[in-house]
Amino acid sequence: MGVNENVQKPLDHLSAALAPEMEAVNRLIRERMSSRHAPRIPEVTAHLIEAGGKRLRPMLTLAAAKLLGYDGPYHIHFAASVEFIHTATLLHDDVVDESSQRRGRPTANLLWDNKSSVLVGDYLFARSFQLMVEPDNMRALEILANASATIAEGEVLQLTAAQDLQTDEDVYLQIVRGKTAALFSAATEVGGVVAAGSPEQVKALFDYGDALGIAFQIVDDLLDYGGVTQTIGKNVGDDFRERKLTLPVIKAIAAADAEERAFWVRTIEHGDQRDGDLEQALRLMADHGAMEAARRDALDWAGRAKTALTALPDHPIRAMLMDLADFVVSRVA
């Protein structure tokens, strides 16, 4: 979700370590995204799935299962399920956000239409549940069903919280857990469950995915404002223009005096934005150390992710997951 998946290097190591499994996941995805009756479905899906996403989430499932010594075959099904849920969510997100670009290409809602994006998203969501049924593991199914509900709830919450200056860090965290972390934590947890990990191991895997997802989203929100050093990143200020209440803005608003508050009310709540407002927003966030504080939060969540891993067996995959947590925040470290 709106996250720049620029987590190349540790993912390359994971990709290499999990190459045969990822190959099987990709095969299963291609097989199941087809439709006997409606060729529009694989067209739309291929546009997104072949667009070179990093497959981060299915990789987390494979990594978690392998870390606990599981050798298959059902981590493949759950990994593909996770990617289908992710793809379905992207299709619906682009309709909701009226986006025109995703992964550097025009979005499906632009290439076809919103109708196709809504319905193909529904199809992939249903396909993900079909995939989940096959391994006959009700606990794993429950985890992914719960994650799906949490994702949708987080998205609705984001919709209603948008432009509402009452949105505080607790609400922000709920939204982030929903829209990003829920699928990360389900991906790792389900890998642990399919591997028949102990309750402690499964809990540790959940905690890792949860903290990693939160760190990931905070970093993305920071990069939207150019990052702490304002050197990296995509177009600066998209979130400001879309009046999204992300962590650095929430922190700046919490510390605002009356005059500053009036600025946020005008620009975010009323959407009355003028030349120089983005620069002023950046200045206010800098004055209150909001970017720096959000950066510390991201590092803190990355630290929690690594701490969670200590409860898991010493294994090359574990070291890669440690690196991944560092790498996610390296863009703002």
Added chain:
Amino acid sequence: MGVNENVQKPLDHLSAALAPEMEAVNRLIRERMSSRHAPRIPEVTAHLIEAGGKRLRPMLTLAAAKLLGYDGPYHIHFAASVEFIHTATLLHDDVVDESSQRRGRPTANLLWDNKSSVLVGDYLFARSFQLMVEPDNMRALEILANASATIAEGEVLQLTAAQDLQTDEDVYLQIVRGKTAALFSAATEVGGVVAAGSPEQVKALFDYGDALGIAFQIVDDLLDYGGVTQTIGKNVGDDFRERKLTLPVIKAIAAADAEERAFWVRTIEHGDQRDGDLEQALRLMADHGAMEAARRDALDWAGRAKTALTALPDHPIRAMLMDLADFVVSRVA
């Protein structure tokens, strides 16, 4: 979907026979449509769920289970799941069709926005899977996951088949099975599975739901053109204006000469519709006996539904399901 659920009388009998169970279903629906974090969700859902739908689909699940002597508790969960899937589909349909009215009230996409309809639909879909997990019945879960995929596939197929004069009766049947009959047949089949019916009984229940759903949709498509006698029904000609290829039109096109074909190409394929075109379409359908032939198809499917029931135990509920099949087609009989 898009179906006028005017199936009052036999549904009243079923409602009375299943009153305590329906009460439990309604309780469960109200409980599960809530959201701790996002009040928008129950607002949107209540708008639709409290709008007085007939609860036909969950009733079919309860009836199937009871007919096989099942006394609970899990038919309640599956019945509520079925209604959640149906409601999610309605929310997404209204976005796809850009509808402004449903059950005589403004649609959710009009009252709130398309975003809310998409995301709340996703939420209800996820909630339906959470509900399905609880009874710990993987076979029942599989049936509903498969139905969900078939529904979405049917909707995409309808989207791509719209305005395409190549659409023949086979494609029509696939679309109808997807958008309407799949949930009817899943509703009855799952009731049989939860009641631990024999394979023959479960198959009979599936066949009943499938045939009932097809009859239901053909009747709805006929009524859109005013029915065979053109006395009943809603606004005549909505499907024509939306250039939908429903059964009577498909039959008229199959029998068209060159000049008539040019009419259908202009009005349906090119969407160039003028005053008097609807009347001309009705005339062509009458000339070729297309309405009458579609009506015979509907009666035939109702007959198949009743035949399927003969494999099931003699039971007051069975008699009501027989009546229901007759009643569905009574609007055109």
